C-alpha cells in the first residue's frame with residue numbers, strides 16, 4: 001500500500017470495507033493481521049489508533065510498522081480470505097472532531113501570534129503546547145474565532161504538493177518533512193502537514209472549548225475538547241451550575257457572586273461562634289476554684305480548638321496543675337489534657353488502656369479519644385490526681 005492510499009486516507013468516512021488477509025502472525029500480545037487495504041487508522045501524528053472488528057473479531061490496536069499496517073486481534077484469521085472490516089465509528093468520529101478542532105485552534109494561534117504547536121497529545125482531552133505566552137483573554141478570542149469557523153462550515157482540503165511547492169508553502173509542521181507530504185488546509189485558518197483523519201467540513205466539529213491554559217516551558221499548555229465531547233462537558237457544567245443556582249436562589253449567571261456571599265457569611269458565622277465560645281468559656285471558668293491539682297470539665301460536641309483553649313485556661317487562669325476537658329461526641333469522649341509541670345506522658349498510656357482510648361502528645365499536652373462512660377473517666381481522673 002502506497003503512502004496516503006489506504007482507505008482512511010482516501011475517504012475517512014468509510015465505516016465498513018472488504019479486504020484480503022495478506023498475513024497473520026502470532027505475537028506476544030495476540031495476532032497481527034495485515035490486509036490488502038484498510039480503513040483502520042494506525043496510531044500516528046498524535047491521533048490514537050482505531051478499534052472495531054474484522055469478521056466480527058475485535059481489533060484492539062492498529063499500528064504502522066515498516067510501511068505495513070498491522071491490526072492486533074486476539075484470535076488468528078486465515079490468510080487469503082476476504083474479510084469485512086468494521087470501524088468503531090463513535091470512537092473514530094470523536095478523533096476526527098478532536099483532531100480537526102485542534103488544527104483550527106493551532107492555526108488560529110499561529111495566525112494571530114506566530115506561535116508553533118510544539119507538542120500534541122490526544123487523550124481524554126487534547127493537550128497542545130505552544131512556544132509563546134497566552135492570556136485567558138487571548139484564549140477567549142481564539143475560542144470565539146474557532147467556533148465562528150465552525151458555523152462558517154468551511155471545507156477541509158487535502159493538498160499533495162511536490163518538493164518545490166512544499167518549499168514555498170507556509171505550512172505548520174513539527175518536523176522537517178521530505179517525500180510525499182499531505183497538507184491539510186482549512187481556508188485561511190490553517191495549513192498543516194498531517195496524516196490524521198479529519199472531518200470534511202468544519203461544521204461537523206460542532207463546538208470547540210478550551211478548558212485550561214497554563215504556563216509551560218517558554219510558552220503555554222492548552223487543554224481543549226471538541227465535538228460531542230465538548231457538548232456533553234458543557235451540559236454537565238450547566239447541570240452543576242443549575243443546581244448551584246437553585247440551591248442559592250441565584251440567577252444562572254450570578255452564581256459566583258452568590259457563592260462569594262455565602263463564603264463571607266460563613267466567615268462571619270465562624271467569628272460569631274468564636275465570640276460565643278469565648279463567652280461560654282469565661283462563664284464556665286468562673287465556676288472553678290483556683291489553685292487545684294486537677295480541674296476537669298465535661299462538655300458536649302465542643303470542637304478540638306475550643307477544648308485546647310479551655311484546658312489551657314484551666315491551667316493558666318485557674319492555676320491548676322492539670323486541666324482536663326472532655327467532650328462527648330456520638331458514643332465516645334474526645335479528651336485534651338494540659339499540664340504546667342506534671343509530665344503527661346507518664347499517664348497517657350495508662351489512661352488509654354483503662355478507658356479504651358487512643359491518642360498521645362507531649363509532656364505538656366495530650367489529646368485523643370476514650371470509649372467509655374463519664375463515670376469511668378471521673379474515677380480514673382481521681383486516681384491521676386493522686387499522682388500529681
Ligand SMILES: [Zn+2]
Nearest residue numbers: 045194195196
Ligand atoms: Zn493533524
